Amino acid sequence: MEHTLKRFDEELEELKNLILAMGGMVERAIADAIESMLTQNVELATQTVERDKAINALEVQCDELTRAMLVRRQPAAGDLRLIMAIIKLVTDLERMGDLAAGIAKGMIRAQDNPPRNFSNIEVMGEKVVRQVNRALDAFSRGDIDLAMKVIKKDSGIDEFYKRMYREMITYMMEDPRMISNAIILTNVGKNLERISDHATNIAEMVIYSKLGHDIRHVDHDAAKVILAGDLKNKNKTNSEG
Amino acid sequence: MKASNISIQNLKLWYGDNEALHGINLEIADKQVTSFIGPSGCGKSTLLRCLNRMNDHISSCSIEGAITIGGKDIYAPEVDVVQLRTHVGMVFQKPNPFPKSIYENIAYAPRIHGIANKGAAMDELVESALRRASLWDEVKDKIHEPGTALSGGQQQRLCIARTIAVKPEVILMDEPCSALDPIASAKIEELIDELKEEFTIIIVTHSMQQAARVSDSTAFFYMGDLIEFGDTEMIFTKPGNQRTEDYITGRFG
Ligand SMILES: Nc1ncnc2c1ncn2[C@@H]1O[C@H](COP(=O)(O)OP(=O)(O)OP(=O)(O)O)[C@@H](O)[C@H]1O
Ligand SMILES: [Mg+2]
Numbered sequence: 001m002e003h004t005l006k007r008f009d010e011e012l013e014e015l016k017n018l019i020l021a022m023g024g025m026v027e028r029a030i031a032d033a034i035e036s037m038l039t040q041n042v043e044l045a046t047q048t049v050e051r052d053k054a055i056n057a058l059e060v061q062c063d064e065l066t067r068a069m070l071v072r073r074q075p076a077a078g079d080l081r082l083i084m085a086i087i088k089l090v091t092d093l094e095r096m097g098d099l100a101a102g103i104a105k106g107m108i109r110a111q112d113n114p115p116r117n118f119s120n121i122e123v124m125g126e127k128v129v130r131q132v133n134r135a136l137d138a139f140s141r142g143d144i145d146l147a148m149k150v151i152k153k154d155s156g157i158d159e160f161y162k163r164m165y166r167e168m169i170t171y172m173m174e175d176p177r178m179i180s181n182a183i184i185l186t187n188v189g190k191n192l193e194r195i196s197d198h199a200t201n202i203a204e205m206v207i208y209s210k211l212g213h214d215i216r217h218v219d220h221d222a223a224k225v226i227l228a229g230d231l232k233n234k235n236k237t238n239s240e241g
Numbered sequence: 242m243k244a245s246n247i248s249i250q251n252l253k254l255w256y257g258d259n260e261a262l263h264g265i266n267l268e269i270a271d272k273q274v275t276s277f278i279g280p281s282g283c284g285k286s287t288l289l290r291c292l293n294r295m296n297d298h299i300s301s302c303s304i305e306g307a308i309t310i311g312g313k314d315i316y317a318p319e320v321d322v323v324q325l326r327t328h329v330g331m332v333f334q335k336p337n338p339f340p341k342s343i344y345e346n347i348a349y350a351p352r353i354h355g356i357a358n359k360g361a362a363m364d365e366l367v368e369s370a371l372r373r374a375s376l377w378d379e380v381k382d383k384i385h386e387p388g389t390a391l392s393g394g395q396q397q398r399l400c401i402a403r404t405i406a407v408k409p410e411v412i413l414m415d416e417p418c419s420a421l422d423p424i425a426s427a428k429i430e431e432l433i434d435e436l437k438e439e440f441t442i443i444i445v446t447h448s449m450q451q452a453a454r455v456s457d458s459t460a461f462f463y464m465g466d467l468i469e470f471g472d473t474e475m476i477f478t479k480p481g482n483q484r485t486e487d488y489i490t491g492r493f494g
Contacts, residue, residue, distance in 0.1 A: 001492040008491065074450055076477045076489045212479030 034125035055097035085209035150203035246271035252306035279462035330404035336396035338388035374402035394425025
């Protein structure tokens, strides 16, 4: 239902659009950073680093709007949870931007002695970009199932990173000349793994905003149990009208 | 939640043929602040007035169901309504001090009820009521001046002092701050917070922020029905009912 105060609805819409714009930029930054690594494209990497400033500016803009809305609208219930969620997830997006820029900077620094085997990064990069994409979709549609999927898939990404890390260690032990190479790739993997953590935070905030349950710091199965009752009620009210 | 002090059981109320309350069931906890919220005309004041039988004055009014306070049926035939109202005091929307001195405003009821008579005991009672209503420091030098000469906020605190002077168990407040500026309102809210250690307080308010600030539990009414009752924090962050959500987020009508 709409607010009696139309301006409040407009502000909420504006805020959601800002988040989605910021999310789009972050998604692109991650994809471009990985692409710059894979294709050794210094120009693309430089652009990615440059564009991080615009992401930071959007974070400030979001904060200004949420602050004004807290003062002017004194939001409650679902509105309050949405604004709380946005205040938190905007920080996640900004950090994701920094981590993507970090990957691009690593590419620029190592351009004269680039690492060779990128297959891990390519696979992991695709997985992480998909996570970010799903988290933003879940936010934009208020899709709880999709948010739960993001949370579930995060452990797979942690696993992937651990395996990659072990693999890199073996290279370094076999051949010391591989060390700098392996460190660069491990750092990219670490950044991707953290980006996925932030995507998970966003998914958790989507669930908090929609259902009012804080499922941070519980595992996926426990979260499912917590949400089971609410999801049933929600489906019931949906089918009622 | 604390033990219930007030129990409302399937309460229906009519003004003539018009059913204004449709069977309310509500347990109100002892020594807590409970707020009644809901759109205009939903029956908040009507229900509040049932708790000290103020509706008895309205000839067209009839009720069904039961209300017990401290286990006693307040509508039982043997109940002395005047006595009941000393147990269940009321503060109104518009401050309504008697056209008498500040002192007399407080002393009047205790004198009739024989709680204190005069002299030192009465002086002490007046001072203590004014202190507990956070008014003493502002009025101690003009205690014999008319109560009506005070500011609106001070008059409201005087009315609260008058109410607590007869040592009630329950204090009912119907929009006690609606005629007050934000600072005077804040003083009343501060006072409510202190008084809940001794009294069970029920407050009707149109300010969602006030309900969120002062009350432990919140009841949301709509068109004569109790829609949702629960912990205030829960009601304002995660209400269980869509109508409650629509009302407190400003999506109504
Ligand atoms: N003295 C009365 N005689 C007849 N009908 C009444 C009387 N007092 C209230 N009503 C009716 O009972 C219903 C509930 O009124 P009540 O005053 O309890 O609402 P309320 O929730 O306190 O509203 P508000 O927020 O405007 O004070 C309304 O439909 C009102 O018209
Ligand atoms: Mg009223």
